[in-house]
Amino acid sequence: MIGNIIQLEKVRMAYKNGVLKQSYLITGPWDIGKKDFAMAFSAMMFCETNDNCGTCKGCKKTGNLSNPDFYILNEDGQIKIDSIRELNKNINLKPYEFERKVALIIGAEKMTTEAANSLLKILEEPPEDSIIILTSAVPGQLLETIKSRCQDIKLKNVPKKVIIDELTKNHGLENDEALRIATIALGRPKLAESLAVNDDYGEEVEFLREITKKNLCERFKLAADFAEKKNILRLIGYWETFFMDLLKAKINGHDDLLTTKYKVKDFSWGVRSIVNILDILEKMREYIQSKIKNKLILENIFLNI
Numbered sequence: 562m563i564g565n566i567i568q569l570e571k572v573r574m575a576y577k578n579g580v581l582k583q584s585y586l587i588t589g590p591w592d593i594g595k596k597d598f599a600m601a602f603s604a605m606m607f608c609e610t611n612d613n614c615g616t617c618k619g620c621k622k623t624g625n626l627s628n629p630d631f632y633i634l635n636e637d638g639q640i641k642i643d644s645i646r647e648l649n650k651n652i653n654l655k656p657y658e659f660e661r662k663v664a665l666i667i668g669a670e671k672m673t674t675e676a677a678n679s680l681l682k683i684l685e686e687p688p689e690d691s692i693i694i695l696t697s698a699v700p701g702q703l704l705e706t707i708k709s710r711c712q713d714i715k716l717k718n719v720p721k722k723v724i725i726d727e728l729t730k731n732h733g734l735e736n737d738e739a740l741r742i743a744t745i746a747l748g749r750p751k752l753a754e755s756l757a758v759n760d761d762y763g764e765e766v767e768f769l770r771e772i773t774k775k776n777l778c779e780r781f782k783l784a785a786d787f788a789e790k791k792n793i794l795r796l797i798g799y800w801e802t803f804f805m806d807l808l809k810a811k812i813n814g815h816d817d818l819l820t821t822k823y824k825v826k827d828f829s830w831g832v833r834s835i836v837n838i839l840d841i842l843e844k845m846r847e848y849i850q851s852k853i854k855n856k857l858i859l860e861n862i863f864l865n866i
């Protein structure tokens with residue numbers, strides 16, 4: 562886990578003082594490390610010292626998913642009612658090896674309506690000795706009744722220096738490259754790690770140059786295509802970074818403020834257009850919370866760039 566140490570310390574203190582709640586919702590931007598945090602939180606409850614020692618049976622078994630008292634739902638597509646029933650069955654069993662059962666649902670917004678209603682019933686009367694943890698980058702898509710039953714843990718953007726340290730120490734990056742990636746990642750460590758392995762930022766910025774040459778019909782087609790294939794939250798994040806850099810570079814007249822191979826003069830947007838585009842990107846990021854279709858969101862962006 563990178564960053565958000567204080568949030569983990571808070572739940573550790575709650576645990577040690579016996580005041581832990583029975584359900585939690587971990588929220589925060591895409592790529593901030595919600596799953597890593599949830600894993601660390603879970604391991605803490607099984608750890609012999611409750612300090613995430615990393616070496617005891619509880620830490621190891623939770624980390625490698627062989628802990629019989631730890632249940633994780635981490636599905637690619639929709640989370641269906643059968644999965645929630647299975648989770649319910651599991652947490653209703655007596656703890657087998659440790660003192661409690663912990664269930665984790667990654668990306669809780671992926672639950673179907675039936676699955677969400679079924680989870681709500683569990684949250685209303687959770688089995689004794691059980692803790693349920695949900696994660697979501699788009700909590701706006703969750704039922705209000707589910708949110709109100711969970712204690713919220715909001716993860717925050719991680720300081721640039723922490724991300725640079727991680728990239729240079731654990732990913733073998735040179736300082737300059739670590740700085741460039743940390744700038745693009747805007748405090749999101751999972752994004753920084755992903756860029757360190759596969760840097761697709763340049764490609765998505767290149768796309769912005771291309772789309773300005775397309776006609777309306779082509780833009781609609783691209784929106785449909787992207788909605789199917791791409792991670793829209795990550796894309797909007799890239800574009801926001803790019804346009805913010807471009808705005809700073811335009812205002813200060815420094816090409817080196819850009820995190821791409823291009824120079825300021827290679828982009829025709831004026832300051833006013835850039836500010837407009839940034840407004841639209843921010844609005845569209847909020848729309849994602851309210852379950853508006855990705856295709857519509859992308860159309861709105863592509864028509865305004």
Ligand SMILES: [Zn+2]
Pocket residue numbers: 607608609610611612613614615616617618619620621
């Ligand atoms: Zn441990």
